[in-house]
Amino acid sequence: MSPVNRREILLGGVAAAGLGASGGLLVSRLALAAGPDGPRGEARLVFVILRGAVDGLAAVPPWGDPDYGRLRPGIAIAAPGAAQGALPLDGLFGLHPRLAFLHECYAAAELTVFHAVAGPYRQRSHFDGQDVLENGATAAHALQTGWLNRALAALPAPARQGRQQLGVALGRNLPLLMRGPAAVASWAPSRLAALDEDTLQRVQDLYAQDPLLAQRLADALATNAMATAAGGDARQGAGPAARYAEVVRATAGFLRRDAGPRVAVFDTQGWDTHANEGAAQGQLGQRLGALDAGLRLLKDELGSAWRDTAVILATEFGRTAAVNGTRGTDHGTATVAFLLGGAVRGGRVVADWPGLSARALYQQRDLAPTLDLRSVFKGVLQEQLQLPGAELERSVFPGSAGAAPLRDLIRA
Amino acid sequence: MQETPAAAIAANRYGLGARPGDLAAIASDPRGWLRGQLAGPPPQLAQSGLRGSADILAEASRIRQEKGAQDQQRQIPRLYRPIYLREASARLAFATTTDRPFLERLTWFWSNHFAVSVDKLAVLGVAGACEREAIRPHVLGRFADLLLAVERHPAMLLYLDNTSSVGPGSTLAQRLARRRSAASVGINENLGREILELHTLGVDGGYSQADVTAFARVLTGWSIGGGKGRLAGGEPGRFLFRPALHEPGPQRVLGQSYAQPGVEQGEAVLQALAGHPATARHLATKLARHFIADDPPPAAVERISRAFLATDGDLPAVYAALVDAPEGWEMPLGKFKTPADQVISVFRGLQLPVASGSEAQQRAALAAFELLGQRSWSPGSPAGWPDRAADWNGPSALLQRVEWADALGQRFGTLHDARQLAPQLLGATLGAGTRSAIARAASPAQALTLLLAAPEFLRR
Structure with missing residues (x-):
């Protein structure tokens, strides 16, 4: 019943807490690390914000938990082997049947699933929950910048390899996660014709007295040039699959580029399944299927850069353990997070499973959190981006001393 | 023409953007011009072709009862989409021409406060009706009545x-x-x-x-x-x-x-x-954020909140406190326009016609909202669209506004003399740098582009 390696991982994380980073290794992953399959390229990190509170008990159903089916008549995912059953992970957990690509990653030891995980936020507001997910503080609105931006700002200079912008956000505007002291690019496809050079120059002159607009416009033009050079052509179609395709192609275009950004963020919406959530089929299944297909496309588009890439998928909180009165689920607490990619030491479920019995639930209604989401983020920052350990608690996740970074998340 | 910043602030920050002639007309008493808009019954947008939510939902219900699942999947969107387009273009047309733009901005504020999102198909046909039926009739009434009307409305119950x-x-x-x-x-x-x-x-x-x-x-x-x-x-x-x-x-x-x-x-x-004090504070904060600054001055929030509590949520009294707040009349311009603000102020400033005869015309008129990232009634979450600069002034968002200004310049540049238009739209908020950039532009088209992309036109 006990998920593979969970103790090892959790204890390892604690043991690592005090070590910090040894200075000599700082540059290695970003610059020229060598892995078992030959020389590695520069490390890449993609963060996908799943907005709306993903139902972790549907995305990674604990089919082996005796209370699971009882709590969720009509929306429980069946055990592996049954019709429309979960894709098997271990003796307790499976993946939602629409997550076929993630399942392939798991089999290839390129996916780690974290379950019963939550950040420090314990109320149930989407908006405050997302704020905490992104600001890296312990309360909503406590910081006006995002932890990933602060992490980029804290990277030692050699890691930048002379880049102006180490990060890029896909979208017209920067999500809070990427706002802050480090210059980052944002990019969204434009449906409009580009300006002629003279008009553009005059607009830039006009903004010379307005530092904010001047900087924003300069950033946009730099990113645009990069996207064009990377072949990031974007045609928007309809539907979630086309939207993923557009954003994923652009993401991969940036990350593949020699002197391009190494950290990319995009977000997806529509996970707030209060009614008619569905089981294997239905609303949530469709969204998971589209996400899964988008991630498969990301791997394909990244090509050889996939093996240097780690992708984090995270959401603001989970949903009620029991089905509600409208065949959906309401706002809850703990949920799942995923870490996948060629750089990931995967094939594992990391969970200190609290169970779903009435006594085990948080406030008698939600999956109880047993793992701090910040431990996952800190582990990835430390191992994938070589972020100095001292910075993790000083500037990136202040007040997170109790959430030690997990270890061995990334291949050596 | 003698104008004070107050006229431009009244028209652009409190209203939806000046039209040629507006600033001269209101310059003598900008605050009085705003207060005057709060008198008389609120306009109801009761033009032909806009159907009631009950009528729309009854038709949807007939489709559901008569058709198989597959037919429903095709026919419900087919019913809702043209209704949505008609609603959104009627709303744009009204915002472009109304003489009570302060009241209309307040209407949009409440519509966003009580957000429904057409990302959810069930809402697509009734989002516009919800605004007309639940919000417009109460925008000059008591908050309690507005609240009750919205929470009972089918669009909200479905959303x-x-x-x-x-x-x-x-x-x-x-x-x-x-x-x-x-x-x-x-x-x-x-x-x-x-x-x-x-x-x-x-x-x-x-x-x-x-x-x-x-x-x-x-x-x-x-x-x-x-x-x-x-x-x-x-x-x-x-x-x-x-x-x-x-x-x-x-x-x-x-x-x-x-x-x-x-x-x-x-x-x-x-x-x-x-009537709860926390509600008064929450609403006062949002109103002050919308009309004054992203981080609203506490003193202004306090006064607006007190006006709310003292009058049992009488909205015109709350709006009057907003107009009276001295913080709202200060320079520099504190608010970065949302895409919707930008689009409407362009439509008003250039007096663009909102053709609504055919669906294609409606789509064309509404295209700018989508281009700039704020399709009508689609905030994607019940929190509504965000109301801070950082949510809207990302690099890519800014570049797209500049590109849109360029497209407008090329299309309408020959119809307007931007040198004349700039002071008409921006009054005393027009800076010397923008004035001279427009004057030195290489073509009328480029001059108009520079006006519509100017820092003071992007803000309010």
Whole structure:
């Protein structure tokens, strides 16, 4: 019943807490690390914000938990082997049947699933929950910048390899996660014709007295040039699959580029399944299927850069353990997070499973959190981006001393 | 022409953007011009071709009853899409031409405060009707009436999933239990939570999970007529309280017990929420953020909040406090326009016609909202569109505004002399740098582009 390696991982994380980073290794992953399959390229990190509170008990159903089916008549995912059953992970957990690509990653030891995980936020507001997910503080609105931006700002200079912008956000505007002291690019496809050079120059002159607009416009033009050079052509179609395709192609275009950004963020919406959530089929299944297909496309588009890439998928909180009165689920607490990619030491479920019995639930209604989401983020920052350990608690996740970074998340 | 910054601030920050001639007309008394817009009944946008929500939902309900699942999947969107387009273009046309733009901005503010999002198909056909039926009639009334009208409106009940929320002790739940039915019934707490968090008290307003759950039980039975199965009966598409779904007995919300038997219980809770000090503070903060600054000055919030409480939520009194706040009249311009602000101020400034004859014309008129990232009634979450500069001034967003200004310059540059137009639209907020850039432009088209992309035109 006990998920593979969970103790090892959790204890390892604690043991690592005090070590910090040894200075000599700082540059290695970003610059020229060598892995078992030959020389590695520069490390890449993609963060996908799943907005709306993903139902972790549907995305990674604990089919082996005796209370699971009882709590969720009509929306429980069946055990592996049954019709429309979960894709098997271990003796307790499976993946939602629409997550076929993630399942392939798991089999290839390129996916780690974290379950019963939550950040420090314990109320149930989407908006405050997302704020905490992104600001890296312990309360909503406590910081006006995002932890990933602060992490980029804290990277030692050699890691930048002379880049102006180490990060890029896909979208017209920067999500809070990427706002802050480090210059980052944002990019969204434009449906409009580009300006002629003279008009553009005059607009830039006009903004010379307005530092904010001047900087924003300069950033946009730099990113645009990069996207064009990377072949990031974007045609928007309809539907979630086309939207993923557009954003994923652009993401991969940036990350593949020699002197391009190494950290990319995009977000997806529509996970707030209060009614008619569905089981294997239905609303949530469709969204998971589209996400899964988008991630498969990301791997394909990244090509050889996939093996240097780690992708984090995270959401603001989970949903009620029991089905509600409208065949959906309401706002809850703990949920799942995923870490996948060629750089990931995967094939594992990391969970200190609290169970779903009435006594085990948080406030008698939600999956109880047993793992701090910040431990996952800190582990990835430390191992994938070589972020100095001292910075993790000083500037990136202040007040997170109790959430030690997990270890061995990334291949050596 | 002699203008003060106050005229431009009244027209652009409080209103929806100056039209040629506006600033001269209001320069003598900008505050009086705003207050004058609060007198008289609010306009109702009652033009032909806009259908009531009950009518629309009744037709959808007929489709659901008569057609198979596959046909429904095609026909419901086919019903809703043209209705949505007509609503959105009628709203744009009105915003472009109204002489009470302050009132219209307030209407859009409330529509966003009580956001529904057409990302959810069920809302696509009725988002516009919700604004016309629940918000416009009450925008100059009491907040409590506005609140009640919105929470009863089918668009909100559908958007926040309340129509089939069932009390565990309701007669329906007991009947199913006696029959040992496997059908799952129970509450859905979405509406109850968002009313507390977003519509009234605010997220720090002092409520608990127990309050959310109790309020959700209070709201069981708030539904719509003309459904299927256990939601059959009632007049199709209209608010219907369904006693059989309602959780009987008293409920405790925010320390107060509510023992009313039926729909009155929910009405009583809404009344109490509408007059709660946390609600006053939450609304005052949002209004001050919208009209004054991203981080609203506490003193202004305090005065607006007091006006709300002193008048039992009389909205014109609240708006008057907003107009009186000296912080709202200060330079530099404190607000970065949202895409919708930008589009409407361009339509007003250039007096663009909003053709609405055909669907293609409607789409063309609305295309700019989509291009710049703010399609009408689609905030994607019940929190509505965000209202801070950082949410809208990303690099890519800014470049697209500049590109749109360029497209407008090329299309309309020969119809306007931007040198004349700039002071008409920006008054004393027009800076010397922009004035000279326009004067030195290489072509009329380029001059108009520079005006519409100027820092002071992008702000309000």
